[in-house]
Amino acid sequence: xxxxxxxRVQIRKESPTPVYVQIVRAIIADIRRGRxxxxxxxxxxxxxxxxxGVNRKTILAVYDELIAQGWLVTDSTRGTFVSSDLxxxxxxxxxxxxxxxxxxxxxxxxxAPPSMLEIxxxxxxxxxxxxxxxxxxxxxxxxDLIARAFGRGLKRASRRMEFGYGDPRGNFSLRQSISTMLNxxxxxxxxxxxxxxxxxxxxxxxxxxxxxxxxxxxxxxEELSYPPARISLQQAGAEIVAIPIDKKGLKTEExxxxxxxxxxxxxxxxxxxxxxxxxxxxxxxxxxxxxLANKYxxxxxxxxxxxxxxxxxxxxxxxxxxDQNAVIYIGSLSKLLSPGLRIGYIAAPTNFIDxxxxxxxxxxxxxxxxIELAVAEMIDEGEVRRHTRKSRKEYARxxxxxxxxxxxxxxxxxxxxxxxxxxxxxxxxxxxxxxTELESRSREKDVQFxxxxxxSATGKETRGLRLGFASLQPSELEEATHRLHSSFMSLAGC
Numbered sequence: 001x002x003x004x005x006x007x008r009v010q011i012r013k014e015s016p017t018p019v020y021v022q023i024v025r026a027i028i029a030d031i032r033r034g035r036x037x038x039x040x041x042x043x044x045x046x047x048x049x050x051x052x053g054v055n056r057k058t059i060l061a062v063y064d065e066l067i068a069q070g071w072l073v074t075d076s077t078r079g080t081f082v083s084s085d086l087x088x089x090x091x092x093x094x095x096x097x098x099x100x101x102x103x104x105x106x107x108x109x110x111x112a113p114p115s116m117l118e119i120x121x122x123x124x125x126x127x128x129x130x131x132x133x134x135x136x137x138x139x140x141x142x143x144d145l146i147a148r149a150f151g152r153g154l155k156r157a158s159r160r161m162e163f164g165y166g167d168p169r170g171n172f173s174l175r176q177s178i179s180t181m182l183n184x185x186x187x188x189x190x191x192x193x194x195x196x197x198x199x200x201x202x203x204x205x206x207x208x209x210x211x212x213x214x215x216x217x218x219x220x221x222e223e224l225s226y227p228p229a230r231i232s233l234q235q236a237g238a239e240i241v242a243i244p245i246d247k248k249g250l251k252t253e254e255x256x257x258x259x260x261x262x263x264x265x266x267x268x269x270x271x272x273x274x275x276x277x278x279x280x281x282x283x284x285x286x287x288x289x290x291x292l293a294n295k296y297x298x299x300x301x302x303x304x305x306x307x308x309x310x311x312x313x314x315x316x317x318x319x320x321x322x323d324q325n326a327v328i329y330i331g332s333l334s335k336l337l338s339p340g341l342r343i344g345y346i347a348a349p350t351n352f353i354d355x356x357x358x359x360x361x362x363x364x365x366x367x368x369x370x371i372e373l374a375v376a377e378m379i380d381e382g383e384v385r386r387h388t389r390k391s392r393k394e395y396a397r398x399x400x401x402x403x404x405x406x407x408x409x410x411x412x413x414x415x416x417x418x419x420x421x422x423x424x425x426x427x428x429x430x431x432x433x434x435x436t437e438l439e440s441r442s443r444e445k446d447v448q449f450x451x452x453x454x455x456s457a458t459g460k461e462t463r464g465l466r467l468g469f470a471s472l473q474p475s476e477l478e479e480a481t482h483r484l485h486s487s488f489m490s491l492a493g494c
């Protein structure tokens with residue numbers, strides 16, 4: 001049968017879209033505009049592959065996809081044809097060669113605050129070094145250990161018939177393991193019924209905001225604070241009031257002043273390693289905050305995102321260890337093992353946990369039972385504790401190396417305190433500089449950091465940078481520091 005149609009498509013090898021998908025889109029575009037009418041014979045797979053300059057297996061995948069979608073039909077003796085069930089199209093004059101769409105359609109009137117669309121991004125391009133906001137080094141992830149535990153978790157989940165829909169609070173074994181860990185190591189008093197697993201601590205924050213906040217509720221946050229938490233609060237309708245901080249953490253006297261003026265529903269804070277400055281809330285202020293919560297009836301949402309990474313002494317006990325009825329405690333295993341595992345949790349009274357589970361039923365239903373079983377095993381067998389000790393030692397070493405890099409490179413032009421814990425430094429320049437311009441110049445020199453303006457709850461200018469050190473190896477820390485200094489010098493006109 002004569003098949004005079006010649007296939008032409010501009011394949012973009014640099015595009016993230018797979019080649020076969022690009023070809024599928026191009027053929028659909030030709031059918032839609034009438035270049036290929038219903039019943040038209042398609043070239044054989046070898047001829048098509050030669051014409052497109054791709055492997056025949058790619059064309060087989062293209063035809064299989066188009067047949068599955070109903071655009072093409074096949075006859076074992078005659079070949080492949082455009083489906084006759086499609087409406088007839090009139091060819092458009094001077095139609096350009098089909099190619100991958102350059103831009104996708106947009107949806108108008110998306111109901112989301114503008115700030116939700118400002119997603120911070122650090123490049124993963126080869127050669128670019130990034131001071132992140134304090135994430136662990138994925139190269140230290142115990143992948144072999146996790147893989148073996150995951151394999152066993154798969155088998156156990158299968159034997160226990162746990163691959164169906166389960167408890168939205170999460171796998172009981174992991175909730176029990178986390179409960180035991182919190183009771184022994186962090187001074188809480190919980191049972192598995194006080195634990196709800198989430199896909200990371202950010203999901204836990206979001207759930208707390210949805211359950212705790214109603215439109216118009218007054219919620220207190222630290223003046224400099226974690227941006228996604230503030231956005232989650234704003235989405236829930238909160239009236240956010242910023243509380244100043246100093247070298248001892250949140251100023252509790254300012255909290256009391258607000259409580260005397262208006263009803264406060266809750267306070268969100270990061271008391272162990274304040275985000276972004278890394279300071280710890282002092283013992284006296286911890287006691288005072290708990291007393292204020294009991295006196296004025298507000299709830300404390302405690303985000304303890306990297307509890308284990310404290311280098312000077314044992315980690316401070318959470319606020320939740322002093323009064324669990326006044327505190328909703330949020331934790332994460334992401335920095336202990338790997339962010340990719342997506343395991344966070346909430347520890348709270350059972351009525352709150354049950355409400356959180358009801359919300360999860362409408363979000364993602366539940367986590368991965370095999371992963372949760374694997375992590376439970378790693379906690380129970382002591383593997384998480386051993387990995388934590390090993391990685392904490394390495395991060396302490398990198399902290400000291402980064403301190404030396406900053407002192408040797410910047411001298412007195414930069415001010416900072418070496419953090420007692422956490423995976424980032426908070427640095428401030430002695431003289432006022434344009435941090436936005438510094439960010440731009442740094443990108444030109446292939447070193448990046450997150451924008452400082454995102455930390456402020458009041459919109460005021462932030463005069464500091466949060467520079468994560470843990471994800472960079474010593475040689476990378478030295479190079480990244482030199483690049484940052486070079487950017488600073490060009491900004492200073494030196």
